[in-house]
Every structure is written in structure tokens, then in C-alpha cells.
Amino acid sequence: MGFLMNSLAVVLALIVLPYYLPDSPITQDVNKLPEEAQTWYKQGQLTSINGYKVFSIYKKCSNPKVVDPPTFVLIHGFPSSSYDYHKVLDGLLSKGDVFMHDHIGFGFSDKPVQNFTYSLVEAADNCLATWKMFGLKKAHVVSHDMGDSILTEILARRHISTSCNNEIRSFNDSTHDAFSPDMLPDYFSNFFESITFTNGGMKYSMINFRIGQRMMSSSLGPYFSMVNSKLGLSRVFSSQLKSIWGPNSDHDEMMKEIALITALNDYKGGTKIMHKLIYYLWDRAHFEFRWFSALSEMDVPVRFIWSDSDAVSPLSIPRFFQSFVPGAKFEIVQDAGHFYMLEKPKEWLLKITDILN
Known part of the structure; x- marks a missing residue:
């Protein structure tokens, strides 16, 4: 009986106390972030996209021997940022131009509390607006985690645009406008040179959800966010991230990367x-x-590059797509977890740039 009462008291304290505790200070000063994050910030810029400041990095090929260099566009996932690619940036720049940005709500971009739904539809809108603002014409697009879902939303619009193209041509301009919200703008008609999906929950029923994901996406999500911000329990999220790293990862390096994800x-x-x-x-x-x-009707090269030890996005996901994505290439990465680009950057570079061959 005493144990039960003590347990109830602890639960009650966790429920009530956050409402009376002050918010933890919010870091708005880049100079107070870890040095690695500050260095990354200095490589990019903030640009106004659809009324919000979006952080992006756009660098030109560093190899003068590369004639007419290709462009690599990288899309990051949840709960991280473009910093996921910090170990592979220089390697990619030896092969071509590189562009990446932080989705709104992530990394160095704005993080509005109100009047923003954080839906994949909005994320796709902002991707397209950002790519166009920087004048990107063609690209090999590489996505990861949530980025896979954002990319599939964009590809769905491309599919609708292609399917309806002949029919729409027969309509007048005002009728054409009615189709535009669900279609890819003409600017992107020849944008995709290749598509590479990596380690994302592209089949919802096959995702191995972490406890943190389930809590945050439940009806109690707002409460848990409040508890996290007031009691510092966001550090508990570190254990969730540790569980999706590869089994043989360097522990110190892993904890360093997780600390950066948490800080951002x-x-x-x-x-x-x-x-x-x-x-x-x-x-x-x-x-x-x-x-x-x-x-199922892609007409550009598609690849699924997947780690074999991803605890949240298992190999059953790419295998599901293997049966109906025409001509897609499937590669399994041995002894790596969810953050393949951080765990094995040299190997990631070889596989990603292999598309150029």
C-alpha cells in the first residue's frame, strides 16, 4: 500500500509541478551553442521563405576538374537538421554542388509556436520555394527519415502534373490555376535527375516507434513538450536516439552527435x-x-539505400517497395544504424555519389 501511495505521489508531482515551474531559458544566441554548431551556422545563411527565416547551405563544387558539376540536394529528417550531413559535405563538394536547408521548426530555421501546422504538405511547399529561390535547376535528391516522406509528397505532385499535363493544356488559364495546389510547378518539370531514399518510415505500419515518438504524437504530446522544456527531460530523448545508432558505433562519437542534435x-x-x-x-x-x-510510376532513377541495423525504420520497409517501384536499385548497408551518414560517412559518400557513374 505504501509503495502504491508513493508511486501515485510521484506521478502527481510530475503532472502538477511543471505548471508551476518557470520555463527553461531558450537559447537565441548562436554563440552559446557548441562550437561545431557555430561553425556550421557560419557556412550558411538565413533566407525569408513564405514569411519565415529558413537556414540553408549552398556551396559550389570544390574540384576544378569537374566540368558542369551536378547538384546534390539533401533533405534531413526528424528530430535533427542539415547538420546531419556535416561529415559528408566536403566529400560531396569534390563531386558537385551541394544544397541543404533546415525545415521550419528544426535547426537554425524559425520555430513558430502558433499558426503553423508542421505538416508534410507545408514542409514540401517550403522545400520547393527554397530550391526555386536559390535557382536550382536540376539535382540528385537524397532524403533521410522524415525527409523521405517530404520527398514522396513532392513526387506525388510531380506524378499528378505529369498525368494531367495533356488534359490541362486544353483548359484555359483560370482552370489551370485550380489544379496548381496539388501539382508541381512547371519550374520543376525536369528537376529530378535521381532520387535516393535512406532510412525513413515510408510505410507507416512497419515503423518501430520509439517510446518518445509515441508519447509526443499522442494526445498527451503538448504536456510532454511542456515537461521536457521545464524539467530538462529532453535529455531523456538522448537514450531514444542511442537506441537507433548502429550496434558497433563508437560510443564517444555517438554521444557527441546526439548532444549536437539535442542542442539544436x-x-x-x-x-x-x-x-x-x-x-x-x-x-x-x-x-x-x-x-x-x-x-509505382517513376521515370527517373530511384534508389533505396538502407542500413541493416536501423531499429526504427527496419529493412522490411525498402523490401516492401522493391515489388512495385520500377527499376529501383536496393542496397543494404551492413552494420550501420539509422544515421548512416554520421556513423559511416566515407561509405555513405561512395554509395551516394555512385549515381554519377
């Missing part, structure tokens, strides 16, 4: 909106069959 989550108050950031999972469940239709 906290920056600008991102910890307070974690339940909003994970909203994309509901979009994943709702829209994925529309996206599957687009993938």
Missing part, C-alpha cells in the same frame, strides 16, 4: 514544440497510399 533542438525553443514537429507521422499514415501511386 533546444535552440529557439524547439523542445517546446516537439509534439508539433512529430505531426508529420499522421500525414504519413493519411497520405502514403497517394504517394505509393507516384512511386
Whole structure:
């Protein structure tokens, strides 16, 4: 009886106390972030996209021997940022130009609390607006985690545009406008030179959800975000990230990367909106069959590069797509976890740039 009462007291304290505790200070000063994050910030810039400041990095090929260099566009996932690619940036630059940005709500980009749904549809809109603003014409697009879902939303629009193209040509301009919200703008008609998906929850029913994901995406999500921001429990999220690293990863290096992910989550108050950031999972469940239709009729090279030890996005996911994505190439990476580009950057570079061959 005493144990039960003590347990109830602890639970009650966890429920009540956060409402009376002050918010933890929100870091708005880049100079207070770890040195590695500050260095990354200096390589990019903030640009206004659809009314919000979006952080991006756009660098030209560093190899003068490369004639007419290709462009690599990288799309990061949840709960991280473009910093995921910091170990592979220089290697990619030896092969071509590189562009990446932080989605709104992540990394160095704005993190609005109100009037923003953090849906995959909005993320796709902002991707397209950002790519166009920087004048990107053609690209080999590489996505990871949530980025896979954002990319499939964009490809679904491309699929609709292609399917309806002949019919729309017969309509007048005002009728054409009615189609535009669900279609890819003409600017991107020849944008995709290749598509590479890596380690994302592209089949909702096959995702091995972490406890943190389930809590944040539940009806109690707003409460958990509040508890995280006030009690510093965002550090508990570190254990969730550790569980999706490869089994033979260097422990010190892993903890260093996780600390950077956590610091960039906290920056600008991102910890307070974690339940909003994970909203994309509901979009994943709702829209994925529309996206599957687009993938089944792809007319550009498609690759699935997947780690064998990913605890959250298992190999059953790419194997599901193997049966109906025409001509797609499937590669299994041995002895790596969810963050393949961080765990084995040299190997990641070889596989990603192999598309150029």
C-alpha cells in the first residue's frame, strides 16, 4: 500500500509541478551553442521563405576538374537538421554542388509556436520555394527519415502534373490555376535527375516507434513538450536516439552527435514544440497510399539505400517497395544504424555519389 501511495505521489508531482515551474531559458544566441554548431551556422545563411527565416547551405563544387558539376540536394529528417550531413559535405563538394536547408521548426530555421501546422504538405511547399529561390535547376535528391516522406509528397505532385499535363493544356488559364495546389510547378518539370531514399518510415505500419515518438504524437504530446522544456527531460530523448545508432558505433562519437542534435533542438525553443514537429507521422499514415501511386510510376532513377541495423525504420520497409517501384536499385548497408551518414560517412559518400557513374 505504501509503495502504491508513493508511486501515485510521484506521478502527481510530475503532472502538477511543471505548471508551476518557470520555463527553461531558450537559447537565441548562436554563440552559446557548441562550437561545431557555430561553425556550421557560419557556412550558411538565413533566407525569408513564405514569411519565415529558413537556414540553408549552398556551396559550389570544390574540384576544378569537374566540368558542369551536378547538384546534390539533401533533405534531413526528424528530430535533427542539415547538420546531419556535416561529415559528408566536403566529400560531396569534390563531386558537385551541394544544397541543404533546415525545415521550419528544426535547426537554425524559425520555430513558430502558433499558426503553423508542421505538416508534410507545408514542409514540401517550403522545400520547393527554397530550391526555386536559390535557382536550382536540376539535382540528385537524397532524403533521410522524415525527409523521405517530404520527398514522396513532392513526387506525388510531380506524378499528378505529369498525368494531367495533356488534359490541362486544353483548359484555359483560370482552370489551370485550380489544379496548381496539388501539382508541381512547371519550374520543376525536369528537376529530378535521381532520387535516393535512406532510412525513413515510408510505410507507416512497419515503423518501430520509439517510446518518445509515441508519447509526443499522442494526445498527451503538448504536456510532454511542456515537461521536457521545464524539467530538462529532453535529455531523456538522448537514450531514444542511442537506441537507433548502429550496434558497433563508437560510443564517444555517438554521444557527441546526439548532444549536437539535442542542442539544436533546444535552440529557439524547439523542445517546446516537439509534439508539433512529430505531426508529420499522421500525414504519413493519411497520405502514403497517394504517394505509393507516384512511386509505382517513376521515370527517373530511384534508389533505396538502407542500413541493416536501423531499429526504427527496419529493412522490411525498402523490401516492401522493391515489388512495385520500377527499376529501383536496393542496397543494404551492413552494420550501420539509422544515421548512416554520421556513423559511416566515407561509405555513405561512395554509395551516394555512385549515381554519377
